[in-house]
Amino acid sequence: xxxxxxxxxxxxxxxxxxxxxxxxxxxxxxxxxxxxxxxxxxxxxxxxxxxxxxxxxxxxxxxxxxxxxxxxxxxxxxxxxxxxxxxxxxxxxxxxxxxxxxxxxxxxxxxxxxxxxxxxxxxxxxxxxxxxxxxxxxxxxxxxxxxxxxxxxxxxxxxxxxxxxxxxxxxxxxxxxxxxxxxxxxxxxxxxxxxxxxxxxxxxxxxxxxxxxxxxxxxxxxxxxxxxxxxxxxxxxxxxxxxxxxxxxxxxxxxxxxxxxxxxxxxxxxxxxxxxx
DNA sequence: AACCCACACAACCGCCGAGAT
DNA sequence: AATCTCGGCGGTTGTGTGGGT
Numbered sequence: 001x002x003x004x005x006x007x008x009x010x011x012x013x014x015x016x017x018x019x020x021x022x023x024x025x026x027x028x029x030x031x032x033x034x035x036x037x038x039x040x041x042x043x044x045x046x047x048x049x050x051x052x053x054x055x056x057x058x059x060x061x062x063x064x065x066x067x068x069x070x071x072x073x074x075x076x077x078x079x080x081x082x083x084x085x086x087x088x089x090x091x092x093x094x095x096x097x098x099x100x101x102x103x104x105x106x107x108x109x110x111x112x113x114x115x116x117x118x119x120x121x122x123x124x125x126x127x128x129x130x131x132x133x134x135x136x137x138x139x140x141x142x143x144x145x146x147x148x149x150x151x152x153x154x155x156x157x158x159x160x161x162x163x164x165x166x167x168x169x170x171x172x173x174x175x176x177x178x179x180x181x182x183x184x185x186x187x188x189x190x191x192x193x194x195x196x197x198x199x200x201x202x203x204x205x206x207x208x209x210x211x212x213x214x215x216x217x218x219x220x221x222x223x224x225x226x227x228x229x230x231x232x233x234x235x236x237x238x239x240x241x242x243x244x245x246x247x248x249x250x251x252x253x254x255x256x257x258x259x260x261x262x263x264x265x266x267x268x269x270x271x272x273x274x275x276x277x
Numbered sequence: 278a279a280c281c282c283a284c285a286c287a288a289c290c291g292c293c294g295a296g297a298t
Numbered sequence: 299a300a301t302c303t304c305g306g307c308g309g310t311t312g313t314g315t316g317g318g319t
Contacts, residue, residue, distance in 0.1 A: 016287070017288085037305070038303080051290095051304095051305080052289080054305070055288070055289085056287095060287085089307075102287080109285095109286095109310095110284070
């Protein structure tokens with residue numbers, strides 16, 4: 001068979017990351033920028049495989065990641081996009097700034113799938129399946145114009161907050177007042193408004209505004225996509241990659257916008273909220 | 278108090294594509 | 299053209315937590 005997975009190597013640690021490991025990883029990435037993951041375990045002394053380091057950074061330590069409950073609008077976005085594209089989590093995540101594909105995938109598998117199953121059976125009992133807007137999509141493989149992907153609770157109070165702290169520390173490393181930070185501020189505003197319609201709408205619009213390469217630009221500024229500290233050649237190469245991605249990453253939103261804004265979308269949100277209550 | 282079980286989610290695995298050699 | 303390396307993605311698993319009995 002093929003070569004053994006990198007994480008099967010002797011001496012490679014598995015399991016939950018400790019705060020100490022996180023700090024080592026974050027410190028290294030602060031100095032060298034994300035990328036070249038192969039060299040990370042070697043240079044940091046971390047007993048983790050490169051893949052594990054990359055995932056830890058991408059899903060948890062990367063600045064600007066929002067954790068915690070999904071808003072009804074985020075739920076709605078996920079449901080619509082899943083229906084549209086299937087289980088293309090990375091693509092869906094590209095329309096939900098601050099959420100990782102892993103987070104969305106988990107949320108779908110643990111919450112939304114069940115909710116929709118229930119709702120769908122309720123719909124099915126009342127009308128023909130073709131009228132249901134809630135069918136769990138098996139689409140995805142057939143969609144050629146997909147946007148390309150890029151992108152402790154076990155110690156919820158202590159560890160999650162330590163991760164947040166690391167993220168906050170990193171915000172100082174980021175360029176101040178990035179679009180991402182503005183979004184975080186908007187989110188804070190929204191939370192302050194505590195469910196007021198204005199606040200929710202504000203966030204919703206900001207989500208829809210993530211078009212025309214905003215995401216890529218944001219990621220560049222956050223340092224996730226841009227090879228900070230790497231040599232010039234790597235940067236040029238990266239620019240080329242970005243240009244190439246940009247042409248793939250920005251599907252026309254007009255259809256999607258209309259979908260999200262049409263009546264069925266609000267019906268769905270209502271249905272979901274009803275199901276939650 | 279002890280056990281069981283469902284849940285939530287972090288982390289891993291396997292596969293794939295792109296780029297380099 | 300073939301092979302290798304790296305990084306990304308989606309599916310799945312492992313494990314701690316909390317609620318119920």
